[in-house]
Amino acid sequence: MADITVNTKLIPAKDVPETLLRRAMRRLSRRKSAVLGLAIVAFFIALAIFAPLLSPYDPVAQSWTLVRQPPSASHWFGTDDLGRDILVRVIYGARASLLAGIISVGIALSIGVPLGLAAGYLGGFLDSLIGRMTDAMLACPFLILAIALAAFLGPSLGNAMIAIGVTATPIFVRLTRGQVLAVKMEDYVEAARAVGNPRWRIVFVHILPNIMPALLVQATLSIAAAIIAEAALSFLGLGQQPPEPSWGSMLNSAQRFLVNAPWMAVWPGLAIFLTVLSFNLVGDGLRDALDPREVGRS
């Protein structure tokens, strides 16, 4: 009998296949716009977390002696109609906006992904039922449905988040279903089914991780849309309630003092624009980084 020799030579690191996530991160880091977007997102998250440490003034304390003061050394962004420091309110406003963006997309994901998985994997009547419900929700314009829901639920930041989350759900149902249909006939799913894995295991262990990239891109872009929606609802008085700071409600009061205190409108609007822009940059960057057609270019 011939001696069996085992080749124990280590495979060089560069030959080990790169994980999808690592490859995506490497490609993302090469896109200047996406890196800039990530930096701005990190900046606003830091502002939201460390707001009490960064703010020299109380965001809700009113001062009749400081009403509508233009930007100065002591109040960099000026003060509002009730004498409150605008910079401090913009910093605290980041909390409401980011929280609304993340929580409402979290709600949309937690309802939309299981429904999409069920519709795509099980098919049949359930698929038709979920599909028609999704079509019906998508037929109602996003903001109009969110306004209607927020109006019926009652004005508050929590209800605004629920309204935005529920309204954003059908996008995730449709995306998840489409992705499941695309991967469920792949060899590795067939193999998992052939060895007798239960349905839940196939869906959660074999399918879900493979559709995560598409969900991640959509979630990032949806956070941008949710931040605008929260600001819009707060602007209309259906989101964060006064005196708590929110970028949307700050713009609402700024509109009344455009002639005498235009600075009141500049900063909260700029904050919304920068945050939304940065999430859009990251989302666009992630989409390109995770696109298989980009492989040859990486």
Add this chain to the structure above:
Amino acid sequence: MLNLLGKRLLQLIPTLFFVSVIIFSLQQLLPGDPALIMAGEERDPAVIEQIRHQYHLDRPIPVQYLYWVKGVLSGNLGESMRIHVPVLDLILQKLPVTIQLGSMAIVIALVIGISAGIISAIKKNTIWDYAANAFALWGISTPNFWLGIMLIFLFSVKLGWLPASGYVPLTEDWRASLASTIMPAFVLGNAIAAILMRHTRSAMLQVLESDYVRTARAKGLYERTVILKHAMRNALTPVITLGALEFGTLLSGAVLTEQIFTIPGFGKLIIDAVFNRDYAVVQGVVLVTATVYIVLNLLADIAYVLVNPRLRT
């Protein structure tokens, strides 16, 4: 073609059913007794009982739904609780204002979005392409209520060129009407222009790489003829049909834009109804919007099939 139309019309039935269920269910979200909310300041038990009976609130929820659907199918969307006018009349009264604003916004969006998209595609990877992409990103990321406020500050407060708010009907004075709607129309068209620019750019890039464009160039045609006659005609077909689906963006934008510029249209109607707790109007507006969207979606599908002979079989 007829088969496809029939199939699409059949698919509409369950979609419309679920739309009606969603809109009817909104009322169930109201905390507390809807009859008490409808009664407002009135606390007389007899009046509350009468409201409950009039709006069938004393019947089980499925029966209430059937009454509501029966009303909707016969054109009765309910009555405004505040001004006691049929909701459908209110909507029809406000709709022309939003149609004027929306039409102007679409023209602005088409002109800016399609030209920027074409320039971006034919000048790929040049400063023009980067500028057009930056414009698209700006358009998508700018909240239109902020853009509206900034434009009012610039053109009304600082320069005094345009009115800050209000609306003059087109039939009354067309110049004043244009002056009162040009700023809101631009605000409304801006975001759609950005979306159209992205669609146009990607469609043009795809078409410019196709064989028939290469053939047209090989025949020695002028670049202008290749782009305007060969590439653009084919690239714009999907863009126009995709554009029809931006109706939702247009109406969502109209809600905020009409609020900022105090334009008495469809969008302002829903906001006023929300603040006056006039829930029948809110439901009516959402129902009409969703129905129009579904019909537009169907028309866009048919248009797409009509211009693509390959899809007709």
